Amino acid sequence: MDITTFIIAAVIKIALVVFIMLTGVAYTTWLERKLIGRIQNRWGPTRVGPFGLLQPLADGIKFILKEDLLPDYVHKGLFILAPMLALIMSLISIAVIPFGETITIAGHTTALQISGIIQAGGGISDINIGLLIILGVTSIGVYGVALAGWSSNSKYSLLGSLRASAQMISYELALGLSLVGILLLSGSLSLREIVQTQIQGSVDHPWLGFLPHWYIFPQIIGFFIYLLAAYAETNRIPFDMPEAETELVAGYHTEYSSMKFAMFFMAEYVNMFTVACLATLLFFGGWHGPQLAFLPPLLQSLLPVGYFALKVFFFIFLYIWIRGTLPRFRYDQLMAFGWKFLLPLAIANIIVTSLIVAWRA
Amino acid sequence: MTKNLYLWVIPLLPLVGAAINGLFGRRFKNAMVSAVALLFTAVSFGWAAWAVYSVWPGGATAHIETLPFPWITAGSFSAPFGFYLDQLSMIMVLVVTGVGFLIHIYSVGYMSHEGGYYRFFAYLNLFMFFMLTLVLANNYLLMFVGWEGVGLASYLLIGFYFLKDSAANAGKKAFIVNRIGDFAFLIGMFLLIQHFGSLNYDTVFGKIAEAHFSPEVGWGFFTITALCLMFGATGKSAQVPLYVWLPDAMEGPTPVSALIHAATMVTAGIYMIARSHAIFNLAPHALEIVAIIGCLTAIFAATMGLAQTDIKRVLAYSTVSQLGYMFLACGVAAYAAGIFHLMTHAFFKALLFLGAGSVIHAVGGEQDMRRMGGLRTKIPVTFWVVTIATIAIAGIPPFAGFFSKDQILGAVFHSPYGGPVIWAVGVITAGLTSFYMFRLWFMTFFGEYKPDADLGDAHLAPTAHAASAHGADAHGSGHDDGHGHGGVHESPWVMLAPLVILAVLSVAGGWVGIPEFIGGNNKIEHFLAPVMESPAVAGEQPAPAMKVLDPISRPEEKPTNEELLLAGTSVAAAIFGFFFAWLLYYKKPELPDRITSKIHGIYTMVLHKYYVDEGYGAIFVKPLLALSTVVFWRGVDQGVIDGLVNGAGATSKGIGNELRRMQSGNIRSYAAWVAIGGAAVLAYMIWLGVK
């Protein structure tokens, strides 16, 4: 594959993925409002379009058309840079996430992954350290939040951003450690390879003879640690202290309005998607699912993407469900929970897993 | 060589005892301390006896055992932890452990009321360890370790009552005087290393035997070496000119005087000369000097002993005198006779000291004989054993002293290094010995008991007075607490039993050396013959000069009546001594005062021991102190060494005073210094690379 086709293919893939992602984000907001409405015995949005389906579009137009306020005494450069940083970093993570095997369109075969490359021999080469890149990019994302709060020159914002960055740094540890169990089992940092081991394992030796070889089963503790840490990372309820409306107005984005606020908003939902994708890939076998041989070939090649989307949707649904049911933690409880419960548990999980791996080897 | 006797155990056992008592003894009860000390000494004696029995009677070669790990290795020179058991060291090791054990038993009674009980036994055991190392070593260096170690133990024990100035000073004096001799000994060893490349007895004597040194060739070397060794021996064995420490050493507890300063340690010099006889035999001039020194010591010490009134000092001079005899024996190459006398002397002199200790014990710490008298009936056992010892040392047959002394005198008479003059001096000394010993005997046991006698001439004898006033009653002061002034009393049996055993030995000890002319066969000389046999004789071609030096080649066909005459003369001298003592101190006790006032000058000189201590003080000690004070201390030490150090300090202080300006407290300045330093290092490295 020469460099020109590579660039063309990459640009097409990026555009497609970003479009799908942003649409997905938009409709996730719709879904969230709808679902929470139902949970709270309300209707949710119904006026704009059938079932309120055009509501996200209306929201978008509103964001774009609203006046972009730039308060006095803010640190201008950083005030503008912060939301961009947040959104860019959350979108970069998508680049290494694989959605499926390959797809062949008009004689061109390409990997269903922005960073994936089809090699001359037909194999797919992935970035070896996909997982690390996601972790790294997430850790850079902290800057968006921190700088936003600091540059706003407002007490609410500063407190919110301090809370947010402290929370994100703390839970990043538990998040990272919860994944080590997976790494021990699969022996790779490449996301594609981790999925491949699960699919291959399901064929070769399924758990208990019938369960698919997904890592959720041996790593159930790791999975729950991951889930809790991920909720904290994305600042979602029950860990949404940074923006806790009742305490801090809106935390780090108190002073933001219009499109800059929208960027933070989008970044949060993209992060949710990233986390959900990661959970799917690492614990639920990624695009693995039953093969339906009776379908036409194109559909068959799209089927894994369908499974993937289904699993991701499940996690998004879980997010919303939890938001609708659980109250918010207190801040000291949150920190104590992260450092004194999740982190030791994650370490114990690593020790047990590595002992078992060593024993089996 | 056939059997491993674990000889190293013999010295090690007392060391273990010393370690246990020294480290933990403070917490032990006295019974425990003495049990430990006695047990280890007794086992050591038993082991020694077993070892001797195992190799008895031994051949011409010694039984050598070397520990498997080296001690000192430097280049081609090496000194192992080696042990050497031949006839000579057999006698020594038995004497040391046997007499040592008896004195340990005695000490249990004698020291029972003293403070520092555990300390005393720890030192005593330490002394045993070093002494056994000395006699069992198979090379001069290990022997030197023991040599120095017994010096140390002697220092510790002389200064046992370290709170007393006189005791502490006596300890220091003994140590320093010994160091002078040790220095010569060291030089002698260096010469041996330089010449033979080894200090092992085997190697050295073997090389001497192989090389057939004729006196002309090796004259200088052997004479110098022998003189150095001899000078070392004069220090340890208290000979002229280094005898001065021994009388002062009587500051120590009496058992110490018996063990160290009569029976064992002081004989180390004799042992060393006997051990080195191969070297001495090749140095006739050195032998002659040894003989002269021995003779001088014998007569001088005997005369000094005449005037002393302190019972232990009389015995101390007697010891010096008897050691002079042994030196004399060595000087005429009659080593076997010297060792014989060493052995018998160990018995009767230990007995005398212990008896004196018993007397002192009895009269509550008094050491001045003028305050004794009439003790014969009060302490009968002590009286009888001291009587036996006195007769033995006076040289009256058939007691031990007679045989050994007679052998020495006989050898002197015939030897090319001796001759009738030295023999005559020896006989006179024997007479004097008899006189002062019976003087002691009469003064102590006969007449009236006069504990409160006024010592009118105290001013004449400042040292003796000082000894009796301060030094000597150290024992008594501790002792009185237990007994009060309950009058004269016999010592307990734990003290008397060793005395009795030693008395038996003093009587019978000489019978192993009954000379041929009386009908004996002089077993001891034959026993020692394999050792004393000159290696040169063993060679195929003894040089003609050697023959003269060889003690064995003494003409055997001498008429026996000449021998008898010689023996008779010495016995007569002893009886004369007895007679005068009887006359002066029993029959007419007022006579001595009259005589002393007649010859007041001589008497004072003798009483002051010929002013030797004062002379040494004036000739050596004071100039040396002055030199040290003025030149070495004020000049070299304060001027040069301190000056250098202080100058260095002042200089760096000045530099630092300037450089402290760099310490501005500003981090960035510090960083600048670091950066410049880094730049300099890098530039230097680049320059190196370019070059």
Place this chain on the structure above:
Amino acid sequence: MVPLSWYLILSAVLFCLGVFGFLLKRNIITIFMSIELMLNAVNLSFVAFANYWNTHLDKLPSGAQMVPLSGHVFVFFVMVVAAAEAAVGLAIIISVFRTRETLNVDRVNLLKL
């Protein structure tokens, strides 16, 4: 194909800029950041050399041993040390600020005679 010297020059330039930062900046936190910059400069040359020796083993002096990738491991260790240093150093800065109410190193100069 980038010449090794380019990497080394970049490393040296970054290092010298770090030194300048240390010498010229007054804010103690910025000075600390300059130190981190110097560490990074060193790391760059480690990584560059690790790659270089991987392909230029022939240029090793005779007898010299080379563990492949050890440069990367050293970078790892440098990072650990830098992290530890940052933790302790920033804690010190905080306590200095608490007692002296300033971050200017020129005002924190009591450590002298």
Place this chain on the structure above:
Amino acid sequence: MVHQVLFIVFGLICVAGAINLLLQRHPINSALSLVVVMASLALIYLLLGAEFVAAIQVIVYAGAIMVLFVFVIMLLNAGEEERTRGSRVALILGVPGVIILAATVGWLLVTGSGQLGSVTIASSDFGETHAIARLLFKDFLLPFEITSVLILIAIMGAVVLGKRES
């Protein structure tokens, strides 16, 4: 060719970031400049085939250490740098010294460039996590454990230092 262009681009970003670090008077700007330097260094590491090192460069340096710096700056509310007279030694001796040093080293490197040769990515598995892990947990196990102890001690030290005295 692509390598060279990428190197020049990221190298220039690096140097620009470092210079900006020096020029900015506000510490938070300096900190962000340093983040830029570190991120572009990570990309240069990728050019050198050191993908693991690049990843941990981002995670540890940019993501942890620099966040800590930003945090402290925010916590202490550090303002613009004061202009104080400062150290004469640093200006008079230090700066020329460093310039001379830099010049010497630069001159050496430029002249010696030909002998050194160039750097390329030899094989795709060079610098892979597996290989580094093997080194770390086998050949460098002891140093690795010691550094873990070191960092533990550093954490405790930081806690003790940061604690407010009651």
